[in-house]
Amino acid sequence: MAAGTDTLKRTPLYDRHVAAGARLVPFAGWEMPVQYAGIREEHVAVRRAAGIFDVSHMGQIETAGPGAEALLQRLLSNDVSRLREGGAQYSVLCREDGGVLDDLFSYRLGPDRFLTVTNAANHARDLAWFEEHASGHDAAVRDRIADHAMLAVQGPQARALVGALTDGELPARFHTAVLTVAGAPDVLVCGTGYTGEDGVELLVAPAHAASVWDAVCAAGARPAGLGARDTLRLEACYHLYGNDLSEDRDPISAGLGWCCKEDTGFIGAEAISRVRSAGPAEKLAPFVVTGQGIARQGNPVAGGGVVTSGTFSPCLGQGIGMAYLPAERAAPGTPIEIDVRGRARTAEVRSRPLYSKES
Amino acid sequence: MAEASYPSDLKYHPEHDWARVDGDVATCGITWYAQEQLGEVVFFDPPEVGATVTKDEPYAEVESVKAVSDVIAPLSGEIVEVNDALSSGPEAINDDPYGEGWLVRVRLSDPSQVDQLMDADAYQASLE
Numbered sequence: 001m002a003a004g005t006d007t008l009k010r011t012p013l014y015d016r017h018v019a020a021g022a023r024l025v026p027f028a029g030w031e032m033p034v035q036y037a038g039i040r041e042e043h044v045a046v047r048r049a050a051g052i053f054d055v056s057h058m059g060q061i062e063t064a065g066p067g068a069e070a071l072l073q074r075l076l077s078n079d080v081s082r083l084r085e086g087g088a089q090y091s092v093l094c095r096e097d098g099g100v101l102d103d104l105f106s107y108r109l110g111p112d113r114f115l116t117v118t119n120a121a122n123h124a125r126d127l128a129w130f131e132e133h134a135s136g137h138d139a140a141v142r143d144r145i146a147d148h149a150m151l152a153v154q155g156p157q158a159r160a161l162v163g164a165l166t167d168g169e170l171p172a173r174f175h176t177a178v179l180t181v182a183g184a185p186d187v188l189v190c191g192t193g194y195t196g197e198d199g200v201e202l203l204v205a206p207a208h209a210a211s212v213w214d215a216v217c218a219a220g221a222r223p224a225g226l227g228a229r230d231t232l233r234l235e236a237c238y239h240l241y242g243n244d245l246s247e248d249r250d251p252i253s254a255g256l257g258w259c260c261k262e263d264t265g266f267i268g269a270e271a272i273s274r275v276r277s278a279g280p281a282e283k284l285a286p287f288v289v290t291g292q293g294i295a296r297q298g299n300p301v302a303g304g305g306v307v308t309s310g311t312f313s314p315c316l317g318q319g320i321g322m323a324y325l326p327a328e329r330a331a332p333g334t335p336i337e338i339d340v341r342g343r344a345r346t347a348e349v350r351s352r353p354l355y356s357k358e359s
Numbered sequence: 360m361a362e363a364s365y366p367s368d369l370k371y372h373p374e375h376d377w378a379r380v381d382g383d384v385a386t387c388g389i390t391w392y393a394q395e396q397l398g399e400v401v402f403f404d405p406p407e408v409g410a411t412v413t414k415d416e417p418y419a420e421v422e423s424v425k426a427v428s429d430v431i432a433p434l435s436g437e438i439v440e441v442n443d444a445l446s447s448g449p450e451a452i453n454d455d456p457y458g459e460g461w462l463v464r465v466r467l468s469d470p471s472q473v474d475q476l477m478d479a480d481a482y483q484a485s486l487e
Contacts, residue, residue: 038399039424227398227425292446294402294422312401312424319402341420341427343404 011056012149012209020223027226028120030057035225042228043314046195050155051224052216055201056209059123060144061130064113067138072114075133076106077251077268079261083108088174088192091259092251093126094268098275099247100254102126103239105192107176115144115188115203119241133267148188149209153221154199154232161219162189162200170200182215184208195229196236196353231311234320237286237352243297243309244284244322253280253324255352283330284308285349287338289319293345295338301325302337302344315355325349363391366457370473371482372433374415377457380473385434388461389421389452392486398423400452405441405463412436412465414472419462421452430462434472440464 008031017024022033033054036042045051063072072080078091085108093101102122107115118126123145130141153162162181163170171177171191181187181202188203204212217223230240239245239254250268251260252275262269262276282305289295295310301323310321329336332351337344369377375393378385394400402422412418417429418438441463445451452460467473477485 034425035398040399040401231424292402293404294427296427312422314424 011054012206013054013056013213016210016213017054022225028057030120032057033225035227036223039227039231040314042222042224043231045222046155046197046224046228046232047315050153050157050161050221051228052213052221053152053154053224053229055152056149057120058150059118059120060148061116061118061127062114062142062144063116063130063139065139066112068112068114071134071137071139072106073264074266075130076104077260077266079264085110086176088176088190092256093129094251094272095247096267096271098250098268098271100245100249100251101129101247103241103245107190121242147205148203149206151202151204151213151216152193152199153202153216154193154195154197156198157220158199161221162216165215165219182212184212194238195232196355231314234309234311235313235315235353235355237322237354240309250275252276253282254284280327282324283327284322285325285330286322286352286354287336287347287349288316288354289345289347291346293340293343294319295321295340295345295347300339302339303329307338313355320354365391365479365483367479369457369479370433370476371479372431372476373485374431376431376433378433378476383467383470384439385465385467386461387433387463387465388456389430391456394453394456397421397428398425400449403445403449403452403462406438408438408441410438412438433476434465434467435469436465436467438463439466
């Protein structure tokens with residue numbers, strides 16, 4: 001980010017982060033907590049109990065009106081007609097050539113009303129893309145980022161802990177409900193998350209964000225930063241836009257063919273269909289470093305390919321990551337060699353997820 | 360170690376390294392400030408015993424969960440020992456940066472370089 005710290009946006013929870021001793025860093029134009037006590041401790045707290053993340057930098061776009069479903073069907077890769085009221089659906093937003101503009105969760109709030117959550121770095125571009133393609137559809141596209149703070153409560157105890165603060169029943173996984181949470185009315189509670197753990201995401205009015213945060217923390221959730229969010233999502237093999245997804249990569253190569261329903265005729269469907277039938281030249285594959293070392297984003301793979309995400313896995317105690325590899329060398333079990341700043345590090349392709357409770 | 364500390368018997372390099380000089384051998388490591396900035400250390404990649412290190416040049420890498428950093432040599436010489444315990448317990452660099460978290464011992468090729476390093480007060484002042 002070229003922006004100086006003086007131009008960075010702050011979430012409604014900024015004061016809470018400072019008080020909790022967070023290390024704040026610039027992230028996609030926002031000043032966000034990367035860690036509090038330490039990435040490893042926060043990561044383990046989410047795997048074993050519950051953590052709370054401020055993800056208010058993520059944006060929301062509302063699409064409403066009689067033509068809302070048709071517009072989203074044209075924009076999003078998944079089959080939006082199968083998204084029921086009170087449901088959640090993951091998809092990618094693509095260009096005509098199949099390049100990925102963003103990966104998104106959409107919630108159907110009513111028969112003709114949807115809320116789509118965007119990545120912070122892509123929000124403005126996504127919004128412009130939605131607006132540009134809205135003409136000809138009887139649908140209104142509205143930027144809703146200023147109306148929400150977003151808190152993710154994740155971990156095996158997350159549901160019990162939030163459930164005790166609500167007036168109703170928490171939504172099932174990939175469903176939503178509007179509930180009062182810790183006295184805050186009309187919180188959109190979503191049974192989603194990006195850590196590989198069960199949990200909920202709370203879309204709450206900015207004025208109520210701090211009181212909800214305080215209540216969830218008092219109930220036992222540990223504040224966790226973007227650092228732990230990254231190690232958690234990578235153990236679960238969830239994609240991070242800007243690392244594992246970009247305009248130069250198509251969703252089939254990225255392993256996201258499951259959320260592409262080309263027969264719906266979305267923008268990019270033809271290009272994606274061609275890649276699907278021909279088979280991608282490269283595939284995104286998870287790996288573990290079998291020897292010493294930690295591979296990082298940008299490290300080349302011997303014989304072709306590149307690491308797009310790499311970190312140290314707190315749960316596995318070794319280097320892990322995802323890399324685009326030539327398709328014939330992307331099968332689980334394949335040994336690979338990664339050039340980590342001039343040193344050859346041995347690694348092995350694995351199946352996803354890299355970490356699960358059973359492993 | 361939770362509290363900042365800069366022992367007065369050590370010499371300091373502006374790239375946040377320390378050296379404990381004993382005759383013509385110096386024990387080297389990274390400072391409290393460096394480990395705090397880095398966060399939890401998860402991997403230390405030591406140089407080989409016998410390798411030559413040059414003052415102000417990187418000689419090893421230390422990695423936290425999020426990032427990798429070069430370690431800069433505070434003095435020139437030859438590596439005579441590396442802290443093998445760090446391969447299984449790199450967190451010693453955070454827990455005890457001036458003790459169990461030492462990185463290497465160097466036989467100095469030019470002991471007069473020690474005079475170019477800072478004392479604890481000067482180093483601490485440079486952090487403010």
